[in-house]
Amino acid sequence: xxxxxxxxxxxxxxxxxxxxxxxxxxxxxxxxxxxxxxxxxxxxxxxxxxxxxxxxxxxxxxxxxxxxxxxxxxxxxxxxxxxxxxxxxxxxxxxxxxxxxxxxxxxxxxxxxxxxxxxxxx
Numbered sequence: 001x002x003x004x005x006x007x008x009x010x011x012x013x014x015x016x017x018x019x020x021x022x023x024x025x026x027x028x029x030x031x032x033x034x035x036x037x038x039x040x041x042x043x044x045x046x047x048x049x050x051x052x053x054x055x056x057x058x059x060x061x062x063x064x065x066x067x068x069x070x071x072x073x074x075x076x077x078x079x080x081x082x083x084x085x086x087x088x089x090x091x092x093x094x095x096x097x098x099x100x101x102x103x104x105x106x107x108x109x110x111x112x113x114x115x116x117x118x119x120x121x122x
Contacts, residue, residue, distance in 0.1 A: 002029045002122055005049035007040045007067070008083070009058055013106060017053070020111035021118075029118075037067045044074045050122040052076070055106070056084035056091075063091050065098060072099050079121040 004021070006014050014033030021029055032049070034040040037058050044052075052071060056064045064082045071080055079101035082092065092103045101121055109117075 002026070002051070002118065003047065003049040004029060004031045004051055004053070004118065005040065005043060006031065006033045006053045007035075007037065007058060008033065008053070008055040008106075009035045010055070011035070013053075013055070013083075017109075017114060020109070020114045023111045024115040026115060037061065037070060040067075041070055041074060044071060044076050048076060049078065051078055051118055052080045053083050053106075054080055054100075056082060056086075064095070064100070065091075068095075068098055068100060081117075081121075 006017055008014065011033065014031065018031045021031060032043060034043055054064055054067055058067055061067055068080060080099065082095050082100045082103045083106035085105065085107055095103045
């Protein structure tokens with residue numbers, strides 16, 4: 001079973017990704033959406049996911065850098081994908097050097113490419 005953690009304060013993203021994954025027939029995959037970094041860290045420690053989607057801005061943080069560092073500090077070694085609606089920002093130039101697998105535009109993904117991406121990275 002593949003466990004996917006989506007850390008995003010927009011519940012629509014969790015619902016959208018869940019619908020995409022189910023539409024591609026991946027009904028055994030577990031999708032967990034969490035809207036706070038602290039709660040996500042607790043989840044990672046208790047149930048390490050196979051892949052993490054991390055929103056760029058999770059309040060009170062202003063960008064992905066500290067949440068990504070917090071995730072990596074748990075010992076998580078799987079892929080972390082930074083997602084944002086504004087991927088052209090200069091801040092994303094640092095993402096891979098800081099340990100992210102990649103940066104993606106969260107509103108430009110569709111079901112087939114999301115499942116392909118998860119399968120490729122896990």
